[in-house]
Amino acid sequence: MADGAEIRRGAEARGALMTARLRKLVICESPPGAVRELTSCADLLDAWGSEVLGRPARRVVVDGLPHLLWPAVDQRILLLGHYDTVWPAGTVRDWPFSVRGVTATGPGVCDMKAGIVQMLTALELLPDTSRIGLLLTCDEESGSVTSRPLIEQEAGRSGTVLVGEPSTESGELKIARKGGSVYRVTVHGRAAHAGVEPHRGVNAGIELAQQILAVRDFAAGETSVTPTVLSAGTMTNVVPESAVFCVDVRAWSGEELHRVDRLIRALTPRLPGARLTVGGGINRYPLPAAVAVSVLEVAQVVAAELGLPPVRGVSAPGASDANFTGSLGVPTLDGLGGVGGRPHARGEYVDVSRMPERAALLAGLMARLLAGAEPVGSMAVGSVAAGSSLPGPADGSR
16 A cells, blocks of 8 residues: 555645646646537646556547547546536637636636646555546536447546545535436427517417416425526517526435426416427436445545545535446445535635645556455445436536
8 A cells, every 4th residue: 555654745745746747737628518629728737647547548529529438448436527627719819727726717717627637646646546537427417418328438447436526614424415406498389479469379478487487486495496498489579489498406315306307297287379398307316425434434534634624515405427436336436526615606716735645546446456454335225226227417416
């Protein structure tokens, strides 16, 4: 097993390099679905990862989207992350990467480019990475529609999955996550002149408004049902012929996701002559704590051995690709990325002073797992059948 003191010294010595890498990675924008920008970012990560691991990446391109995989023959550990962000191209021009004190900001700095830098640094700190696979996908923010089969394939041949999504603002790891669904509801009405004969039309905008209010009431307890993107009409003097709205659903159980799914699919028009079409569905089942606790316990031992602040696990309302691997019953620990907050917001930030510490924790955790302290996955996921086939939504959940 790698020496703990050496791991920590090595991580601390790389602090400035980690910040420099983070700057370069944030500047290399990677918007959702933007093939040109994603390919450019993949080129950068391909070079970094191949140098660190000493083996070439396998570029898996699906629908033009380049996912990067460095598989291991005897894959005991899978490091999992994504390099796409929610920010459109050009965001970095009016919100450039910057560091003030220990706080770095910029598009994607926390979710999850700091995590990628920490994963690469952790790999550098280990004398042998031959049993560690690395998978960096580029469509997590839009639902992992093209990368999900690859994620499940690599998780299925791994003993443990370690996910580089950001931790909480105070540094807790994530041992449970809500599941998520995304729906796209299309309203079909009938166009007419808005001023001359509006009575001849079926106003899709009015129908949309009523359906949004109906969907909002499907929320219950800790299950959130949130209408998000919406649009209606084409011209100011035309009764809207069509309208669209999207719905984000988050729940702690598969049963709740299915309850809301049934309600949304049972929506009926309120206006005579209107029609509804429902697309999308359940995207990710919840990440159950049962698959994470044993890995967390190993991480807590490692933190104590390295003289790092104690770590604890928390439940997180957001979803990630850890939901997929956990649903397969593979031991999975999430939140091993940057210590920061405000993801998906202009105030997104990461504490660069803690990046070496977290890289050391990840390296020490991998070293201990490779030395034989490997968790055993023994879960039955209840209503979530391993490898179950889910409908792919038009938009992803987060």
